[in-house]
Amino acid sequence: MPKISHKGKKMPESPIRKLVPFAESAKKRGVNVFHLNIGQPDIKTPDIALEAIKNNTIEVLAYSRSEGSDEYRQKLANYYQQHDINVAANEIIITTGGSEALLFAMGSVCDPGDEIIIPEPFYANYNGFSTASGVQIVPVISKIEDNFALPPIEEFEKLISSNTKAILICNPGNPTGYLYSKEEIQKLAEIVKQYDLFLIADEVYREFVYDNVQHQSVLSNFGLEENAIIIDSVSKRYSMCGARIGCLVSKNKDVISTALKFAQARLSPPTFAQIASEAALETPQSYFDEVTVEYKARRDLLISELGTIEGIKVASPKGAFYCVVELPVDNADKFAQWLLEDFNVNNETVMVAPAAGFYSSKGFGTKQIRIAYVLKKEDLIAAVKILKAGITEYNKH
16 A cells, blocks of 8 residues: 655644534534634724725736735835835745745755754644654743743753754744743844844734734844844734735845745745735724724733633733633643533533644643634633633543
């Protein structure tokens, strides 16, 4: 019988999506499932983006340029300049989602067997991207007790070897919601310059920051013109996850020219989705002001409600729309599946994302879950009540 590749066998399942069959089965039994497991915003996509598609008169849906359309990249450069990120259109490559941008970044700076240091827990698909690229993740552990702040820079330095090519951060963080301070980014800037490494920053949640704290981009005045690579996406910013448009941004000409070769190999990013994304750049600031107020209110409500559950630890996020919660259960994976298979309150249950899949270190996060607070407030209240009742019932067994 033909055999599957070793790489294919090593590809991890998504901790976010692997429970979907159990959720679908629950729904077929008539159980309403509150989805706290996935970062799919319920915020409406800006009308201006949708109208750009509806009112388009394209007669031939042709390839776009491999690096993305000139018009979109120029407008995107203007957007970055408004956020104190001074880049030009030719320093941007449009990708099919932030996911492809990460794959291009890894392919451009790493050979098989090379290493990237990443603070964990981290976005689960970094595990998949690294496996697909033949790259080794070297984790440096951040702790819920420290609110998942940047680990001491000495911990990074201990892990640097001749195979180390980059440090990768997500800022604000998925799954933690942690927002790195200017001082923390400065420490990372100093170490990557000292050891000639790249600093790859996944900044897709840039707009979602709370408590009057400012987001710090790696391309804002840290002297990282040759070291920094930004990964970005329209998915969360404009509630356009299905558009699958992202980008890779760098002032390093070798990075851009190399990433372009990967872009040429896959031909081009989606034409219609670029049109929608270009139009979305005209979204007024009032949209983001309203969205940020709504997410902050949801965060505050969620943290307050979770605080009523005895024995849990909750990290308080400063950005994005996630938080990591440590539960008083033996195993969060088993608990999450049990919630969907065997438990409901008035025919309702919740779906969460077990956090072990957001670590690469074995045995970490086994009692933790990630909650995405992308539901309206009344649904968050109902979901936490079900979670509380579920913990009590589960621990009786």
